[in-house]
Amino acid sequence: MLEVLGLTKYFSSGLIRKRYLRAVDDVSFKIEKGKTLGLVGESGCGKTTIGRLILRLTKPTGGKVLFDGIDLFALNRRELLAIRPRIQMIFQDPDSSLNPRMKIGTSIAEPLKLHGTIPKAKRGQRIRELIETVGLNPEHVNRYPYQLSGGQNQRVVLARILAMNPDLIIADEPTSSLDVSVQAQILNLMKDLQKKFDHTYLFVSHDLDVVRIMADRIAVMYLGRLVEIGETGDIYDCAKHPYTQALLSAATVDGGKERIVLKGETSSPIDMPAGCRFHTRCPRKRERCTIEEPELVEVGRDHYVACHLV
Amino acid sequence: MIEGRKILGSIGLGILTIFVIVAVFAPYIAPHDPHQMYRPMEHPSSSHLLGTNDIGNDILSEIVYGTRVSLFIAFVVSVISMLVGTSLGLVAGYFDKVGFLIMRVVDVVLTIPRLPLIIVIASFIRPSIWNLIALFLIFGWTMPARIIRSEVLTLRRRYYIDATKMIGGSDFYILWRHILPNVIPLVVVQFIMEAIHVILAESGLCFLGLGDPVAMSWGMVFHYAFECPIIYVSDVWMWWMLPPGLCIVFTVLGLTFVGYALEETFNPKLKNPFGGMER
Structure with missing residues (x-):
């Protein structure tokens, strides 16, 4: 499904004496379809950068990312636009993942509108379906993000993502800014969705308890490098x-x-x-x-x- | 504090509404034709509420028509400045390379002392409303461009911008649908600041004799009063000089109050009793 080969990202600074920050250095891993890879490490070790690199939100320095055999870094703008719906990302902070001046309903309708796969007349029904799938009330449609809780907003984010019918979801600490009780709800929802739609997850987190529940395999990072990768059980029992x-x-x-x-x-x-x-x-x-x-x-x-x- | 802002805002809006009505319906409100000559230097009476000036024009009618000119210049300059400044600010904040170029131009224009240069240029060109408007426009777009750009720089780092890219939103779409609505409050505040500046600067130029002698603005009424030596030795200033001056003061005051009230509406942190708890 997803194969990352020698992924490297250096951030440079300084004009004359260039200094490089090696955020991600020669990282390789594979995720199989329908499985979850947990990516753990302390803050600043390059976890988030890997997610952004796969989505091409950040320009890579080197390496390859193969998605269903397609080299994502070799795509031109149009090819990239065509493949992007299949890879989606959930961000840390649900509140800033939604435009504060846009109603929830408009936010969820946005991917349908931009993508244009569903005729206008059927959009309303699709939005209702999506809202139900992520466990929100239909009346939330007319609210603004600041009127909902963090957990509810993360559900809205999930609904937006589901509207694109993605294959791979990169979750960048999706629950780190939520209460523990809400965390469990969102994690359960993500697991249910994975079962239902056969999603593949790259689950980035620093919370080992969360990763243990979610991941089939775990990759541990330290300062931009993978130090250990294996089945969840193996990592927890014999690191x-x-x-x-x-x-x-x-x-x-x-x-x-x-x-x-x-x-x-x-x-x-x-x-x-x-x-x-x-x-x-x-x-x-x-x-x-x-x-x-x-x-x-x-x-x-x-x-x-x-x-x-x- | 919030209530106070609301009251001030209503007062400001009231003042501005009155002036706008006066400007729009000037022909119906003015008691006389401002170009009609009557007996010069008449004191206030029932037929000439503010008397007549040195060439016999009815002063009240002059001021009523002057409202049109003063507000027109301020409005046109502010609208065009905001359109140009906001577009350039959006582009400059979103695209790094173009933004760098635009900002260097802004830097250069901003280092020029605004009012002195306007005075110098105005004294060389033919005084007319459109020349004045063009002059103010040279400088008007820079501040909004700079302020909008800095806001866009922070807005474009929000996750919802990345999220929109992922669902296939183009750069233009992101700017239009996601960034512009979030900078509109800033644009409105800048609009008010610019209008205040133009009203003051325009009357200043007129006062110096650099205004359009055909288009009688408040500043021109003031200017002609000032040029007439009698005002120094009699009470004439009370109905010739004071009224246009008060008009300028109240317009600026009205704009300031509205700006002050809008600041609260647009800044949720001031509205929220638990200030700073942005969700």
Whole structure:
């Protein structure tokens, strides 16, 4: 379904002495149809940038993204417009995902209008269907976004996206700005929709509990690089990378094990340390880690880790 | 505080409405033809409520017709300035490269001291309403362009802009449907600021004798009164100089009050008792 190969994005700054911020560095992964890949990592590690790169909302520095075998970066404007409806994104903040001066009904009608697949006369019925599918009331149509709660607005966003009949949905921390009780509702809705419409999800989050519920596979990022990727169960039960282990020990679900507290700060993505990017904070650092950057190696079935210690 | 704003806004709107009615229906409201000559320097009486000037024109009729000229210039300049400024601001905020060029032009125009240059140019060209309008337009579009651009720069980073791109909205569509409606409040406020500026600047130019002698605006009435030496030694200023001056003051005051009230309507943070809790 979606195949990301060596995806790279450097942000440059400065005119004379150019400095590069390596936001995403040589990231590769695959997602199969109808499955969910959870992308986790701390803030600033490049999770969101990956989502934006796939949608071509940000220009990539290098790499390839294959969507159903089509190289998204090789498309021209028209081809891109033709394929865009099939890939949609849900953003972190539902309130700023909707135009504050547009009624909910108008917002949901917008994709139908722009896309023009449904004749005007049938739009009203389609909008009612969509509203029902995401669990809103028909009377919400005449409200403005500020009159609805964050959870309701996220449902509106989902309705807008469903109107496009997408295959791949990139969810960029869709619940991080919602209350815990509302979070569960939205997550359940997303799971139901996935079952119903066979959506493929790239689920970006920093919340390991959420990802555990949602994802079939998990990819862990640190400073623009993948450090570990595997089936959800494998990652939670036998994480191999020290960073993944530390992340998991900090999550609430894993109360039994001892907590690994990482020392120091995340290195700056501008002055990246040599060798393994994690070595400045790694509790099990070796000399080799400071010199040579580890590659992803297969440690189990479909389970890859980038660490010299495995 | 909110109530106060509403009251001031209503007062301002009332003042402006009166002036607009006077301007539109000037022929019906004015007691005499402003060009008709009567006995000069007459004191106020029942036939000439504000007396007559040095060449015998009825002063009240002159002021009533002057409302037309003053408001017309302010309105035309503000409307065109907003149209040009808003379009350029939208484009400049949305497209980086074009925006850079437009903003450098704005920078240059803004560094020129506005009123002194207008005075200099006005003293060289033939004084007429349209020349004055053209002069004010040279500068009028710059502030709205700059302010709209800076707002667009923040608006275009909102998620709903990206969301609209994903559902296939073109750049033009995004600017028209999603960005323009969100900058309209700013445009209205800029419109009022520009109108205030033009009314004051126009009367200033007329006062200096750079106005259109054929189109009698409030400033021109004021100018002719000022040129007549008698006003320094008698009470004539009370009905010749004061009324057009008060008209200018009240128009500007009305515009200011309306602007002040609109600020509240357009800024939800002022409306919300839990200020700043934007949802």
